[in-house]
Amino acid sequence: MFGELRVVENVFRAFADLVASTTPVSMALSGGATARSCYELLATTEVDWSKTDFFFGDERWVPVHDPESNEGMARETFLDAAVPKAIHSMYQTSSLDPVDAIKAGAKSYASLLATAGPIEMIHLGLGPDGHTASLFPESAALNETVQLVVPNQDQQHPHLRLTMTYPAIETAHLVVFTVAGKQKHDALARIRSGEDLPASRIRANKVLWLADQDAIEG
Incomplete structure (x- = not known):
């Protein structure tokens, strides 16, 4: 396991x-139930967001108002009330067909990240299969070594998606994984044992794993 594991209540x-x-x-923000709980609590915490640029580590290729949108969830839980410096959406409305649109979206977001420079903090989750962002086991995105953002898809996760790649994530100053609940125990245990899962490959200047006792013990 790369980084620091911090067991928290x-x-x-x-x-x-x-x-x-x-x-x-x-x-950069994440998606999923754990992220939602993190952001709901973040909404009750006093933070001055006026100088913060928000990005997304991955996104389903759906409009922001779609229930499956990571950005939509983040806006609902805290972003809309936070009034940050900027929110950089991954999804963009397009007249192109979905496949061409998402390819154009990947190129556009990669250009944005390249211009923005290293992200200070990237928030990531952990799927039961060991995926993080939309970096799924055995998917093509795992082998990307140049592009910062690529389209990706997985049979277990039907939506077309955009995801940051390892080259994008590894430039971050800090990557924070949040791992909560017994349902994440198996994946976390496999990572701790050194198994090669998508989340195991994450590198950055600093990687911090926040995990609760249920995730540690199962």
Whole structure:
């Protein structure tokens, strides 16, 4: 396992406190139930977001108002009330067919990231299969070594998606994984044992794993 594993009583509280103590000037957000709980608690924490640029580590290729949108979830839980410096959407409305549109979206977001420079904090989750962002086991995105953002898809996750790649993530100053609940125990245990899963390959200047006792013990 690469990085620091920090066992905490409440992952959501630990995450909110960490963000509040640093107030990153750039931050990439995640999706999923754990992220939602993190952001709901973050909404109750006093943070000045006026100098923060928000990005997304991955996104389903759906409009922001779609229930499956990571950005939509983040806006609903805290972003709309946060009034940050900027919110950089991955999904863009397009007249192109979905496949061409998402390819154009990947190119556009990669250009944005290249211009923005290293992101201060990237928030990632952990799927039961060991995926993180939309870097799924045995998917083509795992082998990308140049592009910062690529389309990706997985049979277990039907939506077309955009995801940051390893080259994009590894430039971050800090990557924070939030891992909560017994349902994440098996994946976390496999990573701790050194198994080669998508999340195991994450590298950055600093990687911090926040995990609760249920995720550690199962």
